[in-house]
Amino acid sequence: MLMVCDVSILLSATSAVAGEGTRMPGLGGVIHAAGVDMYDPIHAVTTDQVQTVMGPKLSGTQHLACETAHVPVEHFLVFSSTSAVFGLKKGSIYAAANSCLDTFVQHQKANGQPGLSLQWGAWSQIGMAASLRSSGYIAGGVTNQIGRCAF
Numbered sequence: 001m002l003m004v005c006d007v008s009i010l011l012s013a014t015s016a017v018a019g020e021g022t023r024m025p026g027l028g029g030v031i032h033a034a035g036v037d038m039y040d041p042i043h044a045v046t047t048d049q050v051q052t053v054m055g056p057k058l059s060g061t062q063h064l065a066c067e068t069a070h071v072p073v074e075h076f077l078v079f080s081s082t083s084a085v086f087g088l089k090k091g092s093i094y095a096a097a098n099s100c101l102d103t104f105v106q107h108q109k110a111n112g113q114p115g116l117s118l119q120w121g122a123w124s125q126i127g128m129a130a131s132l133r134s135s136g137y138i139a140g141g142v143t144n145q146i147g148r149c150a151f
Contacts, residue, residue, distance in 0.1 A: 007034060007060035017067040029075035029114070030068060032101075034060045037094040050093055057097040061104055076108060080117045 005016040017027060034056035038049050061078060068076065083091055084098035101117055108115030 006056075007032065007063050008055040010059075010063050013060070013063035013067050017064070017071065027068065027071055027073055029073045029077065030064050031075075031077045031079075032061055032064055033079040035079065035081075035094070037091050039088075039090040041090055042092045045093060053093040054097045054100075058100055061101060065104070065108070073114060075116065076105075076114045077116045077118065078105060080119045082119050084119060 003016045003019070005012040007013040007016070019027070036053050036056050038045075038053055040049065065076070078101045080101045081094065081098040083095040084102050087095050098119070102119070105115035105117040
């Protein structure tokens with residue numbers, strides 16, 4: 001069963017892990033796929049923008065980790081981005097947030113907890129990057145078919 005919620009809100013994450021309002025047999029694992037980006041150069045970024053972009057990735061991961069700390073999950077998968085390695089010209093906050101996710105997974109694994117970070121490239125047909133393709137900001141990308149096969 002799939003549970004969708006805004007994990008940047010602690011109560012939402014708590015409810016999802018507890019399976020409130022569902023007949024879930026138990027939590028098998030976590031797939032954290034949240035992401036928000038704002039494409040501004042670093043000198044134009046505001047504190048509010050930092051919170052908007054970092055919140056879903058970092059607060060969401062922290063909430064899920066706290067809520068599953070005593071639950072035997074088989075996997076804790078986070079969707080990161082190649083931007084954590086290569087950076088983005090106008091997406092520095094997003095790149096930093098993804099780098100933090102990668103570090104979180106290293107911490108999980110060092111402590112004997114499950115953790116895997118998938119550093120996706122830009123998806124060409126869906127997601128945040130799809131709308132940027134027409135602007136010329138991003139060329140190419142992962143197609144839906146290739147992404148599904150990779151996952």
